[in-house]
Structure formats: structure tokens, C-alpha cells
Amino acid sequence: MKLQFEEQTALIAKQIAKQVERFLETKLQERKLNRQKFAQDSGIPASTINGFMNEESRVPTLKTLYKIAQYFDCTIDNILGRSDNNDADRMSYNDISFEDVNNNIRDFIKVRLTEHNLEQSELGPLIGRSRDVIRHFMNGNQKTLGIELIVALADYFGYKYNE
Amino acid sequence: MNERKETLNKRYNIDQILTKGADAKLEAVIDKKNKKVISESSPKLNSDDLKIFQEAKGALRKNSKNIKDQEHPKTSIKSHINKSRER
Numbered sequence: 001m002k003l004q005f006e007e008q009t010a011l012i013a014k015q016i017a018k019q020v021e022r023f024l025e026t027k028l029q030e031r032k033l034n035r036q037k038f039a040q041d042s043g044i045p046a047s048t049i050n051g052f053m054n055e056e057s058r059v060p061t062l063k064t065l066y067k068i069a070q071y072f073d074c075t076i077d078n079i080l081g082r083s084d085n086n087d088a089d090r091m092s093y094n095d096i097s098f099e100d101v102n103n104n105i106r107d108f109i110k111v112r113l114t115e116h117n118l119e120q121s122e123l124g125p126l127i128g129r130s131r132d133v134i135r136h137f138m139n140g141n142q143k144t145l146g147i148e149l150i151v152a153l154a155d156y157f158g159y160k161y162n163e
Numbered sequence: 164m165n166e167r168k169e170t171l172n173k174r175y176n177i178d179q180i181l182t183k184g185a186d187a188k189l190e191a192v193i194d195k196k197n198k199k200v201i202s203e204s205s206p207k208l209n210s211d212d213l214k215i216f217q218e219a220k221g222a223l224r225k226n227s228k229n230i231k232d233q234e235h236p237k238t239s240i241k242s243h244i245n246k247s248r249e250r
Contacts, residue, residue: 075178080175091182101181108180147177154177 011126012148017057018022019081020065024053027072038068046147062144067103069093080151102144127152 035053039046044067051058058067060068065076070093077083093101108140113123120138128147136142145153 057172076181077178080177090178093182096182104181104183150177150180154180 007023008127009148009152012151013059014057016080016089016147017059018150020052020060020068020079021057022081023079024049025070038071039052042067044068059145062101062147063098065147066093068100076147080147098144103146105150109138109153112153116157128158 015072015159024038027033028035035049037047038044039049044064046104048058048064049058050056054062065079069076069078073092073094075090076093107121109120112118113120118126120135124131124133127149133142133145133149137145143157
């Protein structure tokens with residue numbers, strides 16, 4: 001069971017890395033931007049950008065995805081290739097702080113736990129993580145979550161687009 | 164595994180979680196469970212909303228337990244023994 005979860009997490013990470021690479025390649029080409037200029041303007045270190053676009057297939061942190069979404073004024077679903085729909089009514093990441101993003105994730109988890117009668121320590125293992133990961137995030141000891149974990153949460157709770 | 168391979172192809176909305184938190188789903192949950200709890204749209208989840216929601220959920224669970232008990236009253240061991248003796 002543990003191996004299955006690890007395989008799943010690795011697969012999600014691989015897909016995310018691939019989608020981010022594809023997204024950046026397209027966007028930089030469209031805007032005729034080089035990596036250096038993009039790094040300067042977005043505040044994302046050039047080495048990190050190279051990590052996404054070279055063979056390394058690095059998985060971005062949520063903070064980096066947030067910065068990419070701010071820079072291109074697009075959605076994170078859009079970056080991850082989950083949605084082509086760049087809804088005009090959506091909230092721009094330029095209007096929301098990263099702290100609020102994390103508080104929204106906490107709100108989401110809080111309600112899902114109540115709805116499913118789950119304890120914080122029960123949720124981690126259900127999505128292939130440790131018992132402490134959600135608890136540490138919920139009590140603020142951990143500032144943010146990895147994007148793979150957020151994808152796993154959305155997946156677990158069946159949070160679908162336009163639902 | 165095949166199911167999971169399609170994960171990113173499914174239209175799970177990460178942005179709603181990140182920008183709205185629980186708002187949209189909270190309304191749906193409350194409406195589904197008990198429309199009287201919050202009849203107007205909930206602009207932002209706060210601790211009061213959550214408290215109301217949890218209380219309502221608890222009350223609903225209690226009600227459904229009472230109904231079950233009425234339909235299938237539990238017979239205590241004592242009354243069971245007494246009934247057997249009467250027979």
C-alpha cells in the first residue's frame with residue numbers, strides 16, 4: 001500500500017514537472033522572453049527556472065507556482081495543464097497574498113475534515129503522507145504544503161472543476 | 164494506477180482551493196444537509212459558520228439515531244430476562 005502511494009506521488013510529481021516545463025516553454029516563446037529576463041522580472045531564481053526547463057524536471061514549490069501565476073496573470077490549474085479555462089471571474093494571484101492562499105487551503109481542509117468526520121492525523125495517511133503533515137500545517141508549524149500534496153487533496157476529495 | 168495516470172487530465176480545480184478555500188463547497192454541504200442552517204450564500208468561512216455547521220451536523224446525527232431507535236427499539240438484557248421469565 002505504501003509503495004503504491006509512493007508511486008502515485010512520484011507520478012503526480014513527474015506530471016507536474018512536465019506540465020510546468022511545457023507551460024514555461026510556451027509562455028516564454030509567446031512573449032519572446034529569455035530565462036534571464038523572466039527570472040529578473042518574476043523574482044524566481046534563474047537556477048530554479050533552469051531546473052524546471054532542463055533535464056532535472058524539478059517540481060516547483062507552491063510559492064514558485066504562485067509567482068509564475070502572478071507573472072503571467074493566469075491560474076495554477078492553467079500552469080498545471082488541468083484547465084484551459086482562464087475564467088474572467090477568477091481571482092488573480094496578484095490580488096491575494098501567499099499567506100491568504102495558505103489560509104484558504106487551511107479553510108478547505110477544515111471543512112473537508114468536518115464533512116468526512118476525519119481527524120487531522122487521519123488525513124495524511126489517506127493521501128499517502130505521514131500522520132503529522134496536515135497537523136503541522138493546520139497549526140501553523142508548517143507554513144505551506146507541496147503542490148503534489150494539494151493535488152492529492154483535490155483528488156481525494158474529488159474537488160472538480162465547476163463543481 | 165491507470166486511474167491515477169489521468170489525475171492531471173481531470174479538471175480538479177486547484178485554484179478554487181487556493182483562492183476561495185472552503186466557500187463554494189461549504190454552501191453546498193450546508194444546503195445539502197440542512198437548508199435552514201445558512202440560507203444565504205456564505206461569503207467567507209469563519210469560525211462561527213463552522214460552529215453552526217458542526218452543531219447542525221451533530222443535531223442531524225442525533226435525530227437520525229433517535230429515529231432508528233424508535234424503529235428498532237433496543238431491548239435491554241434485563242427486560243429480555245424478565246420477558247423470558249414471564250413466558
